[in-house]
Amino acid sequence: MTGDRSGATPGSDAVVVAQGTFDILHPGHLHYLRDAKAMGDRLVVIVARSTNVTHKESPVVPGPQRREMVAGLDPVDEARLGHPEDIFAPIEELDPAVIALGYDQHHDAEAIRAALADRGIDCEVRRATAHQPDYEGLLSSGQIVDRILDERG
């Protein structure tokens, strides 16, 4: 991992947590998860419960299926469905060294740091980079759905 972590046990694997909806997978997701994995040793992905995706259209693909696909990606050591109510419950259990936010995730890093401090969780909050391929891609689940509706609807 790149940063120091005061609470980490010497020699222990530094856990990184990534999170998101991952409705229809695309290379942007892969880039994010590779970026997150490079921030530590072991990558655990929390896949959002459909009921908690309130800031945009609800996912098309059921949560257990989204989780299974994310679990199969090469940087991912473990993928689990998130907690239905308390997004910090899995964080308390996993005790990660780093939470990697996606480049465009609506969550405010400072607010997350404050919530972690309230709960006494010692964890760095970092932001991953955007994927910028050298081709014109469809790097958003929402854009893929829109394209399907436009061209096949």
Ligand SMILES: Cc1cc2nc3c(=O)[nH]c(=O)nc-3n(C[C@H](O)[C@H](O)[C@H](O)COP(=O)(O)O)c2cc1C
């Ligand atoms: C640190 C952190 C932990 C989260 N844990 C959960 C969780 O346990 N359950 C859940 O349904 N969503 C959880 N989420 C929220 C979802 O991942 C959130 O809806 C996510 O940002 C999905 O939106 P996106 O795909 O647009 O990024 C968490 C988010 C963060 C930042």
Ligand SMILES: Nc1ncnc2c1ncn2[C@@H]1O[C@H](COP(=O)(O)OP(=O)(O)OP(=O)(O)O)[C@@H](O)[C@H]1O
């Ligand atoms: N093009 C991309 N480059 C880097 N990271 C990405 C890209 N697209 C999505 N991600 C990251 O993947 C995670 C999961 O994102 P999410 O499932 O919301 O993808 P999305 O395709 O952007 O969805 P939507 O189009 O519905 O908003 C988030 O942390 C997000 O920042």
